[in-house]
Amino acid sequence: MKIFVLLGHPDAGSFNGRIADRYVEAAVKAGHEVRVQKLGELRFDPILHQGYKTIQPLEPDLLISQQHLLWCDKWVIIYPLWWGSLPALLKGFLDRILLPGFAFKYHEKDPFWDKFLFGRKAEVINTCDSPSIWVWLVNRSSDKRALVTATLKFCGIKPVRFTRIGRLRYLSEKQRERWLEKIERMAARN
Secondary structure (H helix, E strand, C coil), rough: CEEEEEEECCCCCCCHHHHHHHHHHHHHHCCCCCEEHHHHHHHCCCCCEEEECCCCCCCEEEHHHHHHHHHCCCCEEEEEECCCCHHHHHHHHHHHCCEECCCCEECCCCCCCEEECCCCEEEEEECCCCHHHHHHHHCCHHHHHHHHHHHHCCCCCCEEEEECCCCCHHCCHHHHHHHHHHHHHHHHHC
């Protein structure tokens, strides 16, 4: 399987970075082809200055991201929950690469659209300091609905497997290691 891993946390030294590293190591060990990008190392303007009215030229790092996305069978996105949503840099990244004509295209005479990324699946791994049940009850899993339903599935990417690691700031190193071992098993079974 061809896997594109995107570390959506700007700090590669974070626990999210450790998750990405372990995922990649386990996937490679299981015989999968893997390409990796770390959001904090990419150089691009995350702002859609005129929305989609005028498409900004993509920076080289974003062109590579699009190539990785077209190449892969599975897109793995790892990110932290910040203020009930995706980090701004990750949201800007998605706004910039999932362009009309690349990821989707609206029909002119009906309310539907073509999904150009059909045939790919995704694995989303999220961390948060809140208990997972709190994110579900209070925030209605706002980040998951925005990323999985309104973004990935909108572009044709499905199925999407979603894993949330809650109460991160309260987890001991032993508990974190158990999560990393679970991540390794997830990567190996692709």
